[in-house]
Amino acid sequence: MKTILEAMKWRYSTNKFDTNKKLSTEQLTELLEAMTLAPSSYGLQPWKFIVVTNPEVRAKLQAAGYGQEKITEASHLIVFAVEKNIDDKLVDTYIQSVSDTRSVPVENLKGYEDMIKGAIARQTNEQRIEWATRQAYIALGVLVVSAAQMEIDVGPMEGFDPKKFDEILGLEKLGLESKVVAAVGFRSPDDPSIQYRKVRFPKEQVVVEIK
Amino acid sequence: MKTILEAMKWRYSTNKFDTNKKLSTEQLTELLEAMTLAPSSYGLQPWKFIVVTNPEVRAKLQAAGYGQEKITEASHLIVFAVEKNIDDKLVDTYIQSVSDTRSVPVENLKGYEDMIKGAIARQTNEQRIEWATRQAYIALGVLVVSAAQMEIDVGPMEGFDPKKFDEILGLEKLGLESKVVAAVGFRSPDDPSIQYRKVRFPKEQVVVEIK
Numbered sequence A, B: 001m002k003t004i005l006e007a008m009k010w011r012y013s014t015n016k017f018d019t020n021k022k023l024s025t026e027q028l029t030e031l032l033e034a035m036t037l038a039p040s041s042y043g044l045q046p047w048k049f050i051v052v053t054n055p056e057v058r059a060k061l062q063a064a065g066y067g068q069e070k071i072t073e074a075s076h077l078i079v080f081a082v083e084k085n086i087d088d089k090l091v092d093t094y095i096q097s098v099s100d101t102r103s104v105p106v107e108n109l110k111g112y113e114d115m116i117k118g119a120i121a122r123q124t125n126e127q128r129i130e131w132a133t134r135q136a137y138i139a140l141g142v143l144v145v146s147a148a149q150m151e152i153d154v155g156p157m158e159g160f161d162p163k164k165f166d167e168i169l170g171l172e173k174l175g176l177e178s179k180v181v182a183a184v185g186f187r188s189p190d191d192p193s194i195q196y197r198k199v200r201f202p203k204e205q206v207v208v209e210i211k
Helices: A005-012 A027-034 A055-063 A088-102 A108-120 A125-148 A163-167 B005-012 B025-036 B054-062 B090-104 B106-121 B125-150 B161-167
Strands: A047-052 A076-083 A152-156 A176-185 A207-210 B047-052 B076-083 B153-157 B176-185 B209-210
Touching: A005 A125, A005 B025, A005 B125, A027 A047, A027 A125, A027 B005, A047 A055, A047 A125, A047 A176, A055 A163, A076 A125, A076 A163, A076 B153, A088 A108, A125 A152, A125 A176, A125 B005, A125 B125, A163 A176, B005 B125, B025 B125, B047 B054, B047 B125, B047 B176, B054 B161, B076 B125, B076 B161, B090 B106, B125 B153, B125 B176, B161 B176
Parallel strands: A047 B209, A207 B047
Antiparallel strands: A047 A076, A076 A176, A152 A176, B047 B076, B076 B176, B153 B176
């Protein structure tokens, strides 16, 4: 198994996928489980992971994604969506889940519940959605590392029309908004990006130590 | 070495750290390198990682962080900051870095440069900062997984006064804003959270498959 650093050096933002290589069910399940285990603010998990394999739907998404080939060519497309309504109902669902998982009466979680509801009440709806979006990016980070360690390629994407994606995927009626997308699969040996050296600012420029 | 899933199940948002256990220089270097290797939009890396070990500074940050013990008790505190000015100058620096790393003349990267500058020009400064912040959360996700696999604990934090953090850390004059914080170290056996079962919505509630 690759170490984290080996995996992070092996990975790159894949643009051209091998159309013949598909993730196994086990690989997909493992990636989704890792993403599900990603941390989020208060543990609220304000995200949904939309896994698109349907080729007709993928073709429509491609048209709404500046024609990027990876949208149709990768083994799987994962759309990270967030809840449009970050409200007391979501908190209630979460608190119930805490209660069930830990066998604690809901009443005993009242302090925690009020704290989360208070934090939500202090934000505008737009701020709440942005807050949820940041959490989804944590899950994206978890996907990238997890996949790399399994020698699975990921091409993250922000270049797409989110409104059209929502429409094509029927997210509006699920109360969701698409925020970021990952093409997941296996690099094609023809991907010209494979030969490019990874570009990173030197550590001295990125890390500030306050000793 | 733990698999990703074992690592993700082992980890939890640590609140109480063992004050006697410190990360080795090698461990810190490895974590920072993994974070540095995190992907970002266009590869721009609009982040800085502020590693705070100074105890006096940590005490001040604790006061600006609702008194959370992990701010002073964890081995290291990492503040994720983003550039306040996401501008052509940042793109120029990045393009120069691409040019140097890949031995490609800057002129040959003009198309890429213009594309990034165009994407930036279409956003308000507030949107740019938010965009940068989302990228920083990818790096946070990378830190969480990387640390877990090395059996290092992380307590991510959004509950702090970012303006005060910026002031205490002198970030303003560096053109930076603090966005999210991670306490990094080793769990104390006394952390009551250790015994709590991890709460996650079942996969069926989080994953939507479009086949």
